[in-house]
Structure formats: C-alpha cells, structure tokens
Amino acid sequence: MAILNKIRQRSLFLIIIIALALFSFVLSGLIKDGNSVSHSQNIVATINGKEINREDFLQKVEAAQRQAGPSATSTQIMNQVWEQEVRQAVMETQFEKLGITIEKDQMRDLLKTALASSPEFLNSAGMFDENKLNEYIANLKETSPQGYQSWIDYEKSIASNALQQNYFNMVRAGLTSTLLEGELEHKLENNKVDIKFVQIPYSSIPDDKVKVEKSDISSYLKKHEKQYQVEASRDIKFVKFDEIASAEDEKAITTDLKALLNNKEEYNDITKASETVVGFLNTTENEDYVNSHSDIKFDKRFVFKSSLPAVAADSIFNLGVGAVYGPYKDNGYFKLTKVLAVKQIPDSAKVRHILITFIGAQGAGPEVTRIEAQAKTLADSLLTVLKADKSKFPALVTEFSSDQGSVNNEGRYDWHPYNSMVPEFNDFEFEGNVGDLGVVKTVFGFHVMEIEGQKSKNKAVQVATIARKIEPSEATVDKVFRDASNFEIAVVDKDFETVAKNKKLIVLPSNGLKALEENIIGIGSQRPIVRWAFEEGTDVGAIKRFNIPNGYVIAQLVAKHKKGLMSVEEASPSVTPIVRQEKKAEMIRKRATATNLEALAKAENTTVRTATDITMKAPSITGVGREPMVVGTAFGLKQGQTSKLIDGVNGVYMVQVTKVTPAVKLDSYQAVANRVEQQKLNVVSSRLYNALKEASEIEDNRAKIQIQ
16 A cells, blocks of 8 residues: 555656656657658659659659640649659669760760751851850859759750660660571461361350359469559549539529610719610620620621521621620520621632731740831831832842741742631731732731732621620539538438439449549549549548539549459459350360361351461461461461361361462572561660560659659
C-alpha cells in the first residue's frame, strides 16, 4: 500500500516522463521517415539507377505546357515529357557503357550545322560566323540567366540527338546480311507447294456445346503469364448531375426576348415620369441595341443564306427589311434576328496587296521599326505610285510587303470566298469594283490593295441578332446541388444502384482506370477522380462528390486491381474464345479418326479442296485465310505425303502435298541479301530503343507524387 501511495503521489511526474519519452520516440521516427518520404516524393523516377528530380521535371513540364498552349492537358504534357526523360536516361546508360561523348569541336560543328540559316549568326558574306555565336552566348550569360539556361538546354538537346544518331549508326554498321541469308529469303519467297486439304471449321461445333470453366481460364493465364500482365487499375461507377436549363428556364429566356420586340412604357426614377423605351422592331440604333441586350456582339457584315443558322435560314432570308424572326433556338442560344439591309455581293474575289506593318501590329516581328504614322505615309505614297503605273505592283510587293504568304505570288490572293479575310480587307474587296485601288487598315497593318476580279453576285443580307445563351437559372442550379447532395447522403448506407434507380438516375461505369489516366468516358478530363480512386485511404465502396464543369459527379470506388497477372474475371472476355477454340480442336481430333483426306471429308460431310502456289513468306490458303501452322506443316512434307490433323487458326486441317516447286537458283544472292540488310536497317531506330527500354529498370513515381 505504501508503494501504491508513493506512485499515486508522483503520478503527474511519471506521466510527464513517459509522455516525453514517447514523444522523443515518435519524433525520431517521424524525422527518419520524413526524410525518406521527402526523398521519395522528390524523385519522379529512377531509370537504370539515374534519378529524375521532381523540380527539374516540373520545370520541363511547365515549359512544354507553355509551348503547347491550352490545346493539351497537363497530363498529356506530363506524359510527353516523361517519355522524353525516359528515352534520355535509357540512351545515356548506353552512352556511358560505351564511353561515347560529344567533344567540344564536334559540338561546334553541330551548332554550325543547326544554325547555318539563322541570320543573327551570319556575316556579310552570308556565311556562319563563330565569333557572332560566341558573342551571343556571352551576352546571354551576362544579361539573362533564364535565356542562358535555355541555351544550355538547347545544346544538350543537340548533343543528345547526335549521340543517339552515333549510337544507332554503330548498330547499323554491324547489321549485315550474308549470302546464305539472301538465299534463305529467296527460298521463303519462291519455294512453292500445291496442296489438297480438308478443313473442319471450329464453327462446326456450336459455342454452347463447349463449356469454359474459370479453372480453364486460370490455367491458360498461368501458361501465358507474360502476355497477361496488367498495371494496377481501379473500377468506379458514378452518377452525373448536370446544370442544364430546365423547360421553365428556356421559357423565361424566350419571354424576355419577346418583351424586347415592341415599345414599352417605363417609369424613370430620375425624371419622375414615364418614358417610351423603343423596342427591337422599331429601333434605328441596331448595333447599340444588340450590344446592349445580346450575349453575342453585333456583326455588321453581310452574309449569304448559307451562313445563316440552318434552323432559320429560309425564314430569315425571305424577310423584308426591318422584319424580325424569332425567338428560335440555335447552337445553345435563343435568338431574335432582324433584317437590316439586302444587297447583291460577289461570292468570291481576287485581289493583290502590299502589307505595310508597324510596331504593335498583329504579326509584326522584332525587325519592324516603323511606327503607325510612318506606315500610313508609306502606304499612301505607294498608292500614288500605283495609281500612276499599276505595272510596278510586283516590284513594290517584293520590296515592301510584310505578308510572306503572298509575296511569292506578287502579293496576290487568288479566288477566295466572301468573309474569308479580316473584316476591313473583306469589305474593300467585295463592296468595291474591279480595278479599284485603295489603302485599308487592319490589325495587321496598312494594305495597299487592288481588286483584280469578282464572281457571281448573289443576294446577301445584313442582320442584327440578339442572342441569349441558354443557361440554367439560379433556382435550377440550386436544385441540382440539392439533388446531388441528397443522393450523396442517401448512398452512404444504401446500395448505390438501388438509390439511383429509385431516383431515376443513370449509373455510368468506368473500369480499368490506370493511375496516370485522366479521361473518364462520360465526363472527360477528370484527373481528381482518378487520383482519389488510387489514394491509399480510399477503400472499395468509398463515395465522394466532385465538382465538374457545369455540374457534379457522385462516384463510388467499385474495385481495386493489383499490378500483376490479370484476374480471371478481367481475362474472361479475351481468353474464353481462345480456350473454347482449343477445346473444339480437341473435340474434333477425338472424333476424326480417318487417316486420309477422302475418308475425313466423308466423315465430316465436307469436301477435299485444293490450293496452289503457297509460300512460306505469305502463309495463307486461298479461300481460308492466314494459316501459318498449316502452311509450315505442308512445307515439312514430301510430295504425296499426308499430314496428321493440324490445329489451325480457323479450324482443324489435314493436308496432302501434291506438288513441290523449288525456287529457281540464282547466280548470285547478293541483291536479295542487300534487300534483307535494308529491311533490318529500317527498323533499327524503333525496335532498338524499345528493346533497350524493356531491358531497363524503371521505377515510376509519377502517380505517388501527384504531379498535377
């Protein structure tokens, strides 16, 4: 009791001591583990012992993303950079083993070749000047660390490409073909046999007569393990809740549009009096009216019937000036269209021009030094010259025009349709007359233009269109959110499929998702969903809501599939037909006891067929298709000899060789040997790298460190 009392008296002290001990133990573990985790998370991959650093990798991904623009997703860019990095590491392993490098003198030669046409490195004689290159590099190093690093990367890229070329050339140098190989190739192509055969198709046994058990598929997978290795994957199912306009939303939009048609009285809080607000039908300020009320800005250009919305083209084209058609639905909008004017316009034109660009104009390069006023003065001067003598047009184009797309054609754009050029350019060439000369300003600069031809004048209309995007109302958006939330809550303790069915929702599956994929059929690029499915804390049956463009997804993880041999269930669709065919072949061989063609044909209620001029190089049988095992067996028989039963691609066969025609002997097989050698050389680049990559040790950590 005395001891217990002493323990009680010192309990607080003991608790503190124990806590400190535990804390130091856990902390030391965290520090140790933390260093390990930090290291692993900083390494994107290890390839043949070479580590790819995360920070460097991400910098390359970012640079590639800037170059690719918005057309490519971050995952696509990451995978592209990944393949480049893997190739670099795989090939560097080979370079190091062989001790091949790019020396300084060779690097200079490579740069000289690569930059031979770059004007900034050429002297007055148009020759590459190494001093200019040295000056350029020194200036970069002094003034722009980022630019200098880009230059270093450029040099590395050139060196790497050269090393790869040297490596492949060394391999090619060792790829030769002997005369014996040439002779063999000639025989494979020209040795021929004629055969008689009986085919017992696999289709002669109905599929439902052959039972394939799971154990059969399992046995097949074990025999062909290499062919059925799979990456880790996940199966999910999901319900999508789209924020789309309801019927009530669409009705409200059309009601608002109709209210714009006619004049209406509105009370003005400032004047304290009622005022008449002019409607769309009566306004004369059509451009301002459209720009004030439409989600699509006013376009003043005339259009042919073919350019009007297909759903309303006939109705609009037949309206009188000032009349309005609509509301009508077109391409995600409700629209009101008013005809403002009608005229006859050529459907195509031919022009020539001289583009005088200036600083700030679209497409103007760094070599452009003139300001806008100087460009206008020059354009006006050229116009004066041309008005006096149009024959000088080609020479002036060559001397002054900045439009490289037309310089080689004397500044000419041959016949092209209406509205295919920028608006100001288009208006001049289609609204003027043949022979007109003028200066037109566009976003590209000042164009000195001449209309050389116009064709086929047709009716065109100028329209004013008020367009309202068909969007869900706030009430609809709120309802979609509530529906998604209610479904998410309901499936926590109930069956996903049952709840969806009761709510009349469609459940969409997405099976076999890989760790680095991003696209999910039905919802597109959704990397967060894939990441969630692969997170360690996500168990089978887990449910989560995700925001997607214009809606939500409620997803459930259905299954996890480990890396390794494909499961019986996964393999069943592809393996079942193979196993079934093997069983059919066995059944046919058991029942077919005949030892000659005629008896076999009679027993199987079929006929003896023939095939001629069969070669080993093209192992196909006329009327049957590709049958390499059957053809190979036939070439192993002597003339008049009959085979045993052969399991082929399309059935079980028995063949008899009726004629053997040896290939004609050649005086020399060198030409054939040369052709075989060329075939080998043609596949070096692709097959060699793929073989090196397959033999490499590659540890891929992209999924673990969550690049995006």
